[in-house]
Amino acid sequence: MATVRFRVAEAEDAVAVAALLTASWQESYAGLLPAPLLRDRLPALHAAMWRDHFAAPRPGIVLLAEGEDGLRGFCAAWLEGTEAYVDNLHLRPGLRGGGTGPQLLGRAVAALMARGATRAALTIIEGNDGALRFYHRLGGMAGQPYDAELHGERVRYRPITWARADELVRACGAGG
Structure with a gap:
């Protein structure tokens, strides 16, 4: 197994974060989101999103x-x-199943527990069955689907x- 460093x-x-996010979305959401969004609009949207985030970071x-x-x-x-609130958990295409996802998730949630988080949540796009199975294995409870808008597109x-949150961290093997 390759050595992984977290920072x-x-x-x-x-x-780099925007590029990885775009590649992950293009792989994971093909068939769930419109191809023109994934192919044409996403790179610029993600680049702007992460540039703006690092200019004025959210607490997290x-x-x-x-x-x-x-x-x-x-x-x-x-x-x-x-x-x-886990807004993003993404791996470079081809790297799923190697254990890096749970390590990232567990470490990030543990860091927020140190700042007062006691519970955890996220949303997935309906139809992303692999993500649903992954979070179920980690003890996540699925709620009722709802309609919303994402980059001008209707999604569920x-x-x-x-x-x-400590149960999620433990399930990820990241300690407590």
């Missing part, structure tokens, strides 16, 4: 996983009251919650 992202990481953490081959994945989670989201 908190900085402003100079914005371009953007944690990177890096290997000898560069950025392998990242997790962005925001502290919203006592909730660790499904919330996933953990009443206890």
Whole structure:
């Protein structure tokens, strides 16, 4: 198994984070989101989103996983009251199943627990069955789907919650 190093992202990481996010969306959401959004609009949208984030960061953490081959994945989670809201957990295409995702998720949520988070939540796009299975294996409880808008497109989201953030961290093997 390749050595993975974890570190908190900085402003100079914005371009790499945006590129990885775009590649992950293009792989994961093909068939779930319109092809013109994924192909044509997403790179600029993600570049602007991460540039803006690092110019005025939200309370939370953007944690990177890096290997000898560069950025392998990242997790962005925001502290919203006592909730660790996981906004992004993405790996570079082809790297799923190697254990990096749970490590990123567990470490990011643990960092927010140290700042007062007691529960955790995220949303997935309905139809992303692989993500649903992944979060179920980690003890996530799926809520009722709801309609929303994402980059001007109608989507159906499904919330996933953990009443206890420490149980999620433990399930990820990241300690407590």
